[in-house]
Amino acid sequence: MTIALLFILYALALSAVLSRRGVRTTHEISVGVERPRTRVLIVGATGGTGRQLVTQALERGHVVTAFVRNPSKLQIEHPQLHVVRGDVLDYGSVEQAVSGQDSVICALGHKKYFYPARILSEGTRNLLRAMETHHVPRLVCETSLGIGDSAGRMGLYYTLFVIPAILPFYFWDKTRQESLISASSVEWVIVRPGVLTNGEKRNAYRHGSNLGSFVTSVRISRADVADFMLNQVSSDTYVGAAPGVCW
Numbered sequence: 001m002t003i004a005l006l007f008i009l010y011a012l013a014l015s016a017v018l019s020r021r022g023v024r025t026t027h028e029i030s031v032g033v034e035r036p037r038t039r040v041l042i043v044g045a046t047g048g049t050g051r052q053l054v055t056q057a058l059e060r061g062h063v064v065t066a067f068v069r070n071p072s073k074l075q076i077e078h079p080q081l082h083v084v085r086g087d088v089l090d091y092g093s094v095e096q097a098v099s100g101q102d103s104v105i106c107a108l109g110h111k112k113y114f115y116p117a118r119i120l121s122e123g124t125r126n127l128l129r130a131m132e133t134h135h136v137p138r139l140v141c142e143t144s145l146g147i148g149d150s151a152g153r154m155g156l157y158y159t160l161f162v163i164p165a166i167l168p169f170y171f172w173d174k175t176r177q178e179s180l181i182s183a184s185s186v187e188w189v190i191v192r193p194g195v196l197t198n199g200e201k202r203n204a205y206r207h208g209s210n211l212g213s214f215v216t217s218v219r220i221s222r223a224d225v226a227d228f229m230l231n232q233v234s235s236d237t238y239v240g241a242a243p244g245v246c247w
């Protein structure tokens, strides 16, 4: 009983800390400047969201560079697709891939939950450094509901169990990732999805501030997240903001 109470207090304290760190702004600027097709670098291209990003970016007519650790894992071929092998923690490979792009879309993730890895933040630090060096203007980066002013909005199960018991290091790294992005000089959009599914692309989802629920977990497919992220390449609506996205 005492242990359960202590754990709940710890979970609530962690949620409070996550709410103070990370990006707080979710302002929405409705400028909506549309840009023509662009050269996009997709980081995390072999992942769940990343594969959707590559496929949908090609469908939209973008010239796509997929940044991958293992090219044989991608299994997508297209005349407008370039595959570059690299590791986000290796600045040299990041710089080569970033140079000459119009936008970078980051869907990095990993499964090293149980030790304080900094892959998300240090990888993003390398991306930002290369973007600033080579004047690549825009970064669209996937993080998660539950960070900054969306803390608690993954629902009770995540707030009281999944994040404090399994993902505290991971979420801590995500808050560092968001802080680095917001402190950079690039045009950035942080995209915070709810729980991800491999379900179909519905083309109907909600986005903006104050999304998610403090009680139940909201969901969205990786396909719809990719759709929303790709929209951010050509729209200024959420530049400098961290919208949530969910069904």
Ligand SMILES: NC(=O)c1ccc[n+]([C@@H]2O[C@H](COP(=O)([O-])OP(=O)(O)OC[C@H]3O[C@@H](n4cnc5c(N)ncnc54)[C@H](OP(=O)(O)O)[C@@H]3O)[C@@H](O)[C@H]2O)c1
Pocket (backbone or CB within 6 Å): 043, 044, 045, 046, 047, 048, 049, 050, 067, 068, 069, 070, 073, 086, 087, 088, 089, 107, 108, 109, 110, 119, 123, 142, 143, 144, 145, 193, 194, 195, 196, 197, 222
């Ligand atoms: N699961 C959820 O319910 C949920 C909810 C909200 C937000 N999110 C977040 O959304 C993001 C995307 O999730 P996902 O499940 O779609 O992705 P994922 O399948 O976990 O894919 C992650 C990608 O990152 C790549 N990667 C990892 N370390 C790398 C490194 N050092 N250098 C280069 N690439 C590296 C992986 O490459 P390899 O293929 O080589 O491993 C993979 O392509 C994650 O940040 C996740 O935390 C997840």
